[in-house]
Amino acid sequence: MDGEVKRLHVTQNSFLLKGDICYSKNREEIVTKENHYLVCEDGKSKGIFPEIPQKYMSLPLHNYEGCLIIPGLVDLHVHAPQFSFRGMGMDMELLDWLNTCAFPEEAKYGEHSYAEKAYGMFAEEMKHSATARACVFASIHVDGTKILMELLEKTGVIAYVGKVNMDRNAPEYLCEAGAGKSIEDTRRWLEQTKNRFGNIKPILTPRFIPSCTDELMQGLHEIQEEQQLPVQSHLSENLSEVSWVKELCPWAGSYAEAYNRHKMFGGEGCPTVMAHCVYNEKEEIQLMKQQGVFIAHCPQSNMNLSSGIAPVRKYLEAGIRVGLGSDIAGGSSISIFRAMTDAIQVSKLRWRLCDDSLAPLKMEEAFYMGTKGGGAFFGEVGSFEQGYEFDAIILDDRTVPYPQSLTLKERLERMIYLSDGRQMIGKYVAGRCMKGI
């Protein structure tokens, strides 16, 4: 052993993985390295090597020869209290579905025992999914949201979790009693959870413009500015919703402007992710680009709720940062692999049926959005390039047998389309190996 080895910062989070490694370099290019070594030092990637470099010889080796090693997936939009009824009530449109399915179920999370039971199921599923990072909506309930944070913390997944704010246009049983109460609850939630978790951080979560008064938005902005918290919400999901926002905010030139007026729409110190963006106007695209707002593209939800198909290529070409969201329970599947293939499939339909100026998304682009694209909301996440936080999942694709020989890239495409959870045999988040996967 030479001097270099001694200088290694060897911790529990330093090790080597061996296997068939794939990651997105950019949205057009996937790097593939067969039978290589991937180095994790102190929770960060140190790169990929054909042989173990001398410097890393002393690190423990986790041998996944013959398996795929890819970055952990990123879910930029998921509603935890809707997990319980995913795949049900799917024959409705957004606003009906909210009133019939989503709101009555979310109301139950005011009850401690129900929240614990149902969020426990959600957390268990997140743990066993290929998702390493997520932006999660809870409900309006402070205690319920805390329970969700505690349960998720134990899984090892890294997530932003938001107590939802809504003080208008919601059924009485799920409407906060005025902006003052909503803000007070939000401050209490933030106070009570401050520095309590390692993996779980708070995110401000006005549900969407129709359910938040200007006073509430103003109060949230003040909290945002004081505590420099990120923001998540919904934007232009459905045509009826877009018209409704126009009625509710005649002073706003656009739906995006309704958030931006309250300084809850990206910009310096206010990382923001907006779900859907099916119907953004030109000025909104411009504003999102300018303010660095992320889009959580949720193709399955946009199908299930008959919303439409977001023009994702337009956003990518405009330089907007786009990731993928399962949008449970608008989306039925929690799998971000599924979101990748849904994104490709609906982009093909949009090209065929609506607008052949926007070419369909390619596998490389969908994989990028589900890893590095969405990962950027969490920092240097979603890739194995040097310095990236070390999120990885291991897929044993031999369990879905094939008769021919395949390239590594073909094996990756195949897993994106076919993997169903049974192939994942290992998961690492920020360099920590998750047990019991």
Add this chain to the structure above:
Amino acid sequence: MDGEVKRLHVTQNSFLLKGDICYSKNREEIVTKENHYLVCEDGKSKGIFPEIPQKYMSLPLHNYEGCLIIPGLVDLHVHAPQFSFRGMGMDMELLDWLNTCAFPEEAKYGEHSYAEKAYGMFAEEMKHSATARACVFASIHVDGTKILMELLEKTGVIAYVGKVNMDRNAPEYLCEAGAGKSIEDTRRWLEQTKNRFGNIKPILTPRFIPSCTDELMQGLHEIQEEQQLPVQSHLSENLSEVSWVKELCPWAGSYAEAYNRHKMFGGEGCPTVMAHCVYNEKEEIQLMKQQGVFIAHCPQSNMNLSSGIAPVRKYLEAGIRVGLGSDIAGGSSISIFRAMTDAIQVSKLRWRLCDDSLAPLKMEEAFYMGTKGGGAFFGEVGSFEQGYEFDAIILDDRTVPYPQSLTLKERLERMIYLSDGRQMIGKYVAGRCMKGI
């Protein structure tokens, strides 16, 4: 025991199932019976009862209390030699994809050992899927097709399998040497497999008009008439294909007419299933109705290959018989549950983006198409009504936990959206219990 019991035709294929039973009565109505008994006598359904009728007391009981019992699913369109590359090469349109992916792979099935290995994987997957019946394309190879039939026979699934005919517009390595040779091979295949199988029957399979000369179609028609065989092919999948057929058959008023001129398009004694039908014209719909031609709707394939969205409601309303197809490998998933949800999802997009005169498909309709709708191609199949052949699958939906109480219909919808093969704990085809599921 009374006299009635003695008259029971008790065979291995007579038994009772107990559980939570669902089946389609018609395309609008799903019958649900919680904790009931379903009687199978000599391979046929004798109905559903809250208590075991005296008459059936002596039959063995298979107890699936707490589980869903639904009819076996029906896949009206699947290409066995494409199974090996499902989920790959998905960034192409139909005609490119055929030349780049499908044809080179299909050519391999001329080799005995490859066919055995690759078809073995397909048969294994069919066995463990929820599919009880299927219409299967093989390749042009007589021996390969026989291997496929042998392997499928062992699974217990009931299927029509077709040796593919193609004598033009195919790469040399996959083009039969003239109509004469194609017909000769087809006759040889039929002769060699005649009465050899219990579950597997032959079906005439001209690939599609672009790859079959008039002479070949005429020869196939003669075989059809002699042997009263059913027919499967493709119709109006893709716009380029539709234009191509217009060029190839200037004498035909429509694509459907190109089949019908050769009497290979339904009618008395010629049961026919046509895959896709994305772009059927009015006269074609009329003709399909008149001749009782089945449509195999393949929504996932139509997305993957950027084909479009078939106007399924229009066909249903016209009284055409519609089932679902996985269309492996245009479709990536072999699951007919997935085909059901895909059918619903794309119908919503079609409604939103193209034509709001056709309401989206409902869960009831998708379930109907994937069971009784497609099942009708096999006779009285796909339901538990009295007299229906007894195909059933058992789903233990408790393995996908939920915190609330649900109706049986909600549990069914949930399984349609969420089941991934891990929930199926039993499968019966024509009254035979399939082992090792």
